[in-house]
Amino acid sequence: MKKEFYSNGKLLITGEYLVLDGAKAFALPTKYGQNLIAEEGNNQEIKWQSFDSDGSIWFEDTLTFKDISKKNISEEASSKRNTLLEILHEGFLLNPDFLNQSNGCSVKTQLTFPRNWGLGTSSTLINNIAQWLQIDAFALLKNSFGGSGYDIACAQNNSPILYHLKNGKPIVEKVTFDPKFSENLYFVYLDKKQSSKTAIASYYNNRNKDLEEDITKNNKITLAVLNAKSLNDFGLALEKHEAEMSNILEMHTVKESLFSDFNGVVKSLGAWGGDFVLVISKENPTAYFEKKGFRTIIPYKEMIL
Known part of the structure; x- marks a missing residue:
């Protein structure tokens, strides 16, 4: 059977x-x-x-x-x-x-x-x-x-x-998330597989023991991301999230590391340093990322259920 x-x-x-x-x-x-x-x-x-x-x-x-x-x-x-x-x-x-x-x-x-x-x-x-x-x-x-x-x-x-x-x-x-600005959202593969197991172990080894304040900030930002009514509000919330996690992890954001000249928002997804990033751009960013050597750029509607 x-x-x-x-x-x-x-x-x-x-x-x-x-x-x-x-x-x-x-x-x-x-x-x-x-x-x-x-x-x-x-x-x-x-x-x-x-x-x-x-x-x-x-x-x-x-x-x-x-x-x-x-x-x-x-x-x-x-x-x-x-x-x-x-x-x-x-x-x-x-x-x-x-x-x-x-x-x-x-x-x-x-x-x-x-x-x-x-x-x-x-x-x-x-x-x-x-x-x-x-x-x-x-x-x-x-x-x-x-x-x-x-x-x-x-x-x-x-x-x-x-x-x-x-x-x-x-x-x-x-939850419901169907942003009117989805045509401005893209997922870009960094061509570097990240081990979740390794990333989790590293986080546990280096984390601050008192995370209550960080978790409270995260939860507020998460709700701001989910409830954002405009592309600008969505981008600002994601940038704030990146800045907070950068401080916690003591790591540069992916935009600082790889895409400092990009006119838009780049947000790490999951374990930092690999896999996909979320990109917010008013213009199709494919040419920019391909010039940087990243050739897998997937529009939001093609990626998300």
Whole structure:
């Protein structure tokens, strides 16, 4: 019996890093995502294939039920295999029937965006696996990969969301965001994949222990971004957010680092230093960014659900 699942990709507009400590984050699910097809197999094993958006296989392996149940991580195996094994092991702990009532299976995953874009290769995989195994995706994320879980919320929702953690539990609020100025919004890929896991670890190692004031400021800015009625108000709120996070992280903003001569707003999304940025421009900025060597420029309406 074939089972098919799909999860949306994600972009974090506000609340990066601070969302880990309870701040409100504004996030948008994308038109891009990942699907998973599971079919019955045999030999007490899972034959796994992962396909990139161009149809090429970026991961392929066979995992035995014993490896999954015992979490037989091998230093000699690829990091991809060990990561998948860890996720499936945690899935088994949450639902042992996943293995106990199966003879085996074959699984194929397919991204609809290039894997290096950073739109949620891991979060869409975890949410798809959780759907397949009929378990809580937030619990699976917490037990395997870690993170705030906003990306899981995007994977599960087809509308913009406000997201925060309350006593460690995810609170998801669907919101309306359909700005009249969307034709002035673009997403530009910086051609540098950023590891969320590494960025989170760095934040925890360097953060200020007293973040209450920073979280309060973040929440006010997040609401200003969400409720902005004009392009100017939207841009000012995002610039304020960048300045606040620059102080917290003790890092230059992406505009200061790469695009100081750009006539518009450039906002980091998610982990600073890689993946996509949000650009506000009154004119089509494609020529500017291509001249800088950045050739993936996607208009808002083509990216966001």
